[in-house]
């Protein structure tokens with residue numbers, strides 16, 4: 091998926107605190123998120139993804155995006171294209187992680203019910 095196919099809202103000013111460590115984040119993004127509710131209907135909402143200098147360190151997509159901030163200091167016309175590519179990579183990575191967590195939760199639920 092690329093940003094051409096999804097409406098992503100990037101917040102660079104006044105990003106929220108990291109939900110994991112409570113520190114201020116570098117940036118946050120609101121990404122459309124689709125899931126099925128209990129009656130099996132598709133629901134579309136927005137999911138907030140944050141980039142935290144501490145918690146996201148060590149993940150390639152996040153590291154590259156942090157490196158851009160470290161070198162350029164800010165996002166402007168000169169680095170907008172590079173920024174867009176890095177944001178895409180970072181969000182793909184973040185979504186991958188979210189999917190893994192969903193998968194893990196389902197397995198845990200099965201395990202609790204003794205079905206695994």
Ligand SMILES: [Zn+2]
Pocket residue numbers: 108109110111112113142143144145146
């Ligand atoms: Zn954090």
